[in-house]
Amino acid sequence: MQRSMPLYRTIAQHIKSEIQAGNFIEGETIPTEKSLSEQFDASRVTVRQAIDLLVTEGMLHKVQGSGTYVKEQAKVEHNIYELVSFTEEMTNLDKQPENKILNFQMIQSDARIQRKLQLDSNAPVYYIRRQRFIDDIPYVVEDTYMPVHLFPDLTYQVMVTSKYDYIENQKGFQIKESFQEVLPILPDSEIAELLNTTEQQPILKVKSYSVLSDDIPFEYSEVYFKSDEYRFTVRARRP
Structure with a gap:
């Protein structure tokens, strides 16, 4: 039986799709961990995994005490x-x-x-x-x-x-x-x-x-x- 995608990857893919569609704008914050937790009925730890994955991929960056932002891509x-x-x-x-x-x-x-x-x-x-x-x-x-x-x-x-x-x-x-x-x-x-x-x-x-x-x-x-x-x-x- 094919295993379903881990929830943190599903959340990461959703955020990535929103960025690519222009719904999350470069340089602006994404929804908070609390908001994403409620949206996907997921723990804060799971949401944080999704965000960390996109930080690693270079799509997001964190600012201590401020939030998580859509990273401006080099053009x-x-x-x-x-x-x-x-x-x-x-x-x-x-x-x-x-x-x-x-x-x-x-x-x-x-x-x-x-x-x-x-x-x-x-x-x-x-x-x-x-x-x-x-x-x-x-x-x-x-x-x-x-x-x-x-x-x-x-x-x-x-x-x-x-x-x-x-x-x-x-x-x-x-x-x-x-x-x-x-x-x-x-x-x-x-x-x-x-x-x-x-x-x-x-x-x-x-x-x-x-x-x-x-x-x-x-x-x-x-x-x-x-x-x-x-x-x-x-x-x-x-x-």
């Missing part, structure tokens, strides 16, 4: 004023990125993509969807459109590595700037699954198009970031 800090690739960003943080290609195909552009990339009607573009990992954790899902006439030799292997390295060092183009719109959204079921999150967990969606030194657009992307792994920062200066 990748992305400065939106710096135009760097995901690979460059992770390498600068001494992390090893991994790209998984989910879709790589040549398609006929629709009106929306034609406007973004300043293309003629039905001009072909590459459509690439990449799932991007750090330490086997999915951080980003990226949908990218690139004009075929600029990159006739673009390959699957290029997109497994660094797109910007290919553009600058293989094609000899100079990247000038990117225009970005950052939106908090609730993911659909497909994006939620790819990011290993839920449809109830807000994520960040960035729409961007980037141009070369001659102001010719070379890509349009819609990128989905896990909000519990990524933090966007802006450095503003008073004029």
